[in-house]
Amino acid sequence: MEALNGPVGVLALQGDFREHIEVLGRLGVRARAVRVPRDLEGVSGLVVPGGESTTMSLLLDSSGLLGPLAELVTAGTPVLGTCAGMVLLASEVLDGKPGQHRLGALDIAVRRNAFGRQRDSFEADIAVSGLDVPVHAVFIRAPVVERAGPEVEVLAEVAMADGVKRPVVCRQGPALVTSFHPELVGETRLHEAFLSSIRSQTRKENVRAL
Amino acid sequence: MSTIDQDSAVTGGTGGNAPTGGAPAAGRRTGTGLVKRGLATQLRGGVVMDVVTPEQAVVAEDAGAAAVMALERVPADIRRDGGVARMSDPALIEAIKAAVSIPVMAKARIGHFAEARVLESLGVDYIDESEVLTPADDDHHIDKWPFTVPFVCGANNLGEALRRISEGAALIRSKGEAGTGDVKEAVRHLRQILGDIRKVTQADQAERYGWAKQLQAPIDLVNEVAETSELPVPLFCAGGIATPSDAALVMHLGAQAVFVGSGIFKSSDPPRFARAIVEATTHYADYSIVAKVSRGLGEAMRGEESGAVATRLSERGW
Numbered sequence: 001m002e003a004l005n006g007p008v009g010v011l012a013l014q015g016d017f018r019e020h021i022e023v024l025g026r027l028g029v030r031a032r033a034v035r036v037p038r039d040l041e042g043v044s045g046l047v048v049p050g051g052e053s054t055t056m057s058l059l060l061d062s063s064g065l066l067g068p069l070a071e072l073v074t075a076g077t078p079v080l081g082t083c084a085g086m087v088l089l090a091s092e093v094l095d096g097k098p099g100q101h102r103l104g105a106l107d108i109a110v111r112r113n114a115f116g117r118q119r120d121s122f123e124a125d126i127a128v129s130g131l132d133v134p135v136h137a138v139f140i141r142a143p144v145v146e147r148a149g150p151e152v153e154v155l156a157e158v159a160m161a162d163g164v165k166r167p168v169v170c171r172q173g174p175a176l177v178t179s180f181h182p183e184l185v186g187e188t189r190l191h192e193a194f195l196s197s198i199r200s201q202t203r204k205e206n207v208r209a210l
Numbered sequence: 211m212s213t214i215d216q217d218s219a220v221t222g223g224t225g226g227n228a229p230t231g232g233a234p235a236a237g238r239r240t241g242t243g244l245v246k247r248g249l250a251t252q253l254r255g256g257v258v259m260d261v262v263t264p265e266q267a268v269v270a271e272d273a274g275a276a277a278v279m280a281l282e283r284v285p286a287d288i289r290r291d292g293g294v295a296r297m298s299d300p301a302l303i304e305a306i307k308a309a310v311s312i313p314v315m316a317k318a319r320i321g322h323f324a325e326a327r328v329l330e331s332l333g334v335d336y337i338d339e340s341e342v343l344t345p346a347d348d349d350h351h352i353d354k355w356p357f358t359v360p361f362v363c364g365a366n367n368l369g370e371a372l373r374r375i376s377e378g379a380a381l382i383r384s385k386g387e388a389g390t391g392d393v394k395e396a397v398r399h400l401r402q403i404l405g406d407i408r409k410v411t412q413a414d415q416a417e418r419y420g421w422a423k424q425l426q427a428p429i430d431l432v433n434e435v436a437e438t439s440e441l442p443v444p445l446f447c448a449g450g451i452a453t454p455s456d457a458a459l460v461m462h463l464g465a466q467a468v469f470v471g472s473g474i475f476k477s478s479d480p481p482r483f484a485r486a487i488v489e490a491t492t493h494y495a496d497y498s499i500v501a502k503v504s505r506g507l508g509e510a511m512r513g514e515e516s517g518a519v520a521t522r523l524s525e526r527g528w
Contacts, residue, residue: 119241
């Protein structure tokens with residue numbers, strides 16, 4: 001396997017970061033839990049896990065990570081966000097708390113808890129563009145994308161209670177986000193897609209370094 | 211929504227592969243074990259705070275709580291007031307639900323499946339079948355499998371944890387001694403659960419049957435613990451956590467998240483205590499951060515020594 005230029009950071013302020021670290025481990029990739037700015041040194045990509053986006057947003061402030069993460073995103077570092085991670089990586093949160101941070105890695109507007117409360121959380125097989133076999137998706141108080149900008153590729157959608165389909169997997173350049181939790185079911189293909197954008201980035205960097 | 215169609219067109223029409231219209235629920239399964247445990251997994255590394263008013267719920271959310279527990283009285287007041295402690299008024303739970311966007315939990319009495327069904331109908335996100343309320347059934351806990359909403363239950367030891375899981379609990383919290391502000395029982399229960407897990411992991415197959423008998427727990431669950439070195443569901447800690455250092459202590463011992471009951475709103479400065487306990491739970495292994503958030507924090511809840519209380523809530527349930 002092609003080596004990465006550094007470990008993959010997994011934001012570990014709150015949520016299911018452990019499962020992401022396990023998936024990356026299964027793919028043979030070194031992961032590093034990120035809680036303070038020095039943990040970001042040399043990371044080749046970053047995973048923003050599921051959890052509570054309001055909690056993570058506050059902890060981004062207190063830990064001093066907000067600025068460095070925003071720089072990372074601006075620099076085009078590959079990022080993967082699941083559920084709350086999608087919310088934090090979006091450019092707009094429709095029903096966020098005032099002052100909730102957005103990293104703006106993708107030009108999308110998301111709605112939190114879009115399916116309803118926990119009793120409406122569900123699992124289902126979802127077709128994802130580019131994958132032959134559907135993904136077994138677990139939606140936990142999941143967000144959806146209400147608006148996706150022209151640069152955004154929509155890779156999967158699901159129908160909502162109003163019968164209208166909305167995006168649940170989106171990609172824009174080096175940023176990939178899902179409403180659901182591939183990390184909870186041993187699904188590795190979305191992480192592999194994220195890793196391949198790190199590898200193409202790595203190749204560019206290595207060429208530049210020559 | 212035309213934007214979606216446009217985007218789909220740009221990317222080669224993936225929308226056609228997605229599940230199509232009709233009944234939105236087609237092919238979707240709610241209330242499965244995975245979905246129930248899934249929410250607990252998302253709460254890891256977080257703090258679940260007891261709140262008794264919508265205003266407190268907002269304070270908790272603003273301080274970074276991962277979820278709130280909606281109830282009429284915190285455990286310290288339940289102790290002080292005595293009498294029968296029951297499920298909270300639905301109006302209060304609804305007001306708290308309306309005030310915050312984070313998950314809302316509520317307590318039902320042990321064995322009181324009717325209270326649990328009422329809470330489920332209100333749309334609470336987790337039900338705590340809790341020893342803090344007066345038990346409704348001395349012999350039986352709620353059969354939690356038929357519910358769509360997930361349950362959290364307390365446990366003092368591994369056997370109790372596995373019995374609750376066998377009844378359908380999707381999250382276990384070590385009980386501690388609620389309402390005391392004394393972390394000693396929380397430490398004892400966590401150590402009992404995690405210490406026995408470490409021992410079971412060392413057992414050979416024949417000894418696992420012995421463990422199942424000793425723990426009075428199903429052999430399948432004992433096998434699962436032996437093979438994975440952890441409970442089949444997340445393990446959080448409750449009962450007596452009153453300071454940021456308390457939270458760091460139990461996280462270090464192996465709790466995956468903490469419940470703080472009386473410890474926040476019985477302190478001298480609830481918003482600061484809430485915030486400090488949230489930060490200490492995340493950064494529990496970085497003591498310079500725990501020190502920073504503890505500095506000048508004010509008075510923690512006064513509390514009482516867990517050995518001195520008249521009613522041992524942790525002895526309720528079996």
